[in-house]
Amino acid sequence: MLLCAFLVEGRWTARAAKTTQQDCLKRLPATFTYSQARRLGISDWTLYRLRDERLIEPLGRGLYERADLAEGDQDLLAIAARASRATLCLRSALARHGLIDDIPATIDIALPRGTRTPALDGPISWHHFDAATFDLGRDRLDLAAGQKIGIYNAERCIVDAFRLSGIEGPELGNEALRSCRGPRRRSAGPFRSSCEAHP
Numbered sequence: 001m002l003l004c005a006f007l008v009e010g011r012w013t014a015r016a017a018k019t020t021q022q023d024c025l026k027r028l029p030a031t032f033t034y035s036q037a038r039r040l041g042i043s044d045w046t047l048y049r050l051r052d053e054r055l056i057e058p059l060g061r062g063l064y065e066r067a068d069l070a071e072g073d074q075d076l077l078a079i080a081a082r083a084s085r086a087t088l089c090l091r092s093a094l095a096r097h098g099l100i101d102d103i104p105a106t107i108d109i110a111l112p113r114g115t116r117t118p119a120l121d122g123p124i125s126w127h128h129f130d131a132a133t134f135d136l137g138r139d140r141l142d143l144a145a146g147q148k149i150g151i152y153n154a155e156r157c158i159v160d161a162f163r164l165s166g167i168e169g170p171e172l173g174n175e176a177l178r179s180c181r182g183p184r185r186r187s188a189g190p191f192r193s194s195c196e197a198h199p
Helices: 022-028 034-039 044-052 074-082 090-096 153-161 170-178 189-196
Strands: 005-008 013-016 031-033 056-060 063-068 107-112 124-128 137-143 146-151
Touching: 022 044, 031 034, 031 044, 031 074, 034 063, 044 056, 056 074, 063 074, 074 107, 074 146, 090 107, 090 146, 090 153, 090 170, 146 153, 153 170
Parallel strands: 107 124
Antiparallel strands: 005 013, 031 063, 056 063, 137 146
8 A cells, every 4th residue: 555645625635545556656757756756646655665666766866767667768868857958969969860989978968058957967968058059950859758858960069069179179070070971961051051150
């Protein structure tokens, strides 16, 4: 028996009948925060019991995932749940586009300048880009369980690699550009507009 409370007419009430683990679990989304679980009426004791029985898995501080719906990259799911504007950029996005041979040691994530950086455990490099051009070349990448995270298109990533060559090194942009100009040659239209937007 587990205790799940429900919000009825502005007051928390406990259901008189016994609530099974599956009943509590069905009310939770695939990835959720501690606060979301509490708003859905899951008590601390029930939440920790679900965790101890491995029906939910902790992804980070106060962030959980249902074990029955667990699939995909756990780090990206945690980032997407904590920061809705998070966008894969630089090495991470270039690797996803197949434009570099590196396996990035950290996940490069961009946020609009002025946005609070969430506290997450994991190998994440946070970058803050100008809010006026943040959405330029930004697409959405589907993750597991209905979650999505932003990802910059190949052209924007190459422009950013050259723009930030003082930090990322000059070879990142050159390698990506060589790969882009190879057998998968792209048209210059979107690339030119990306270059013009990032002086």
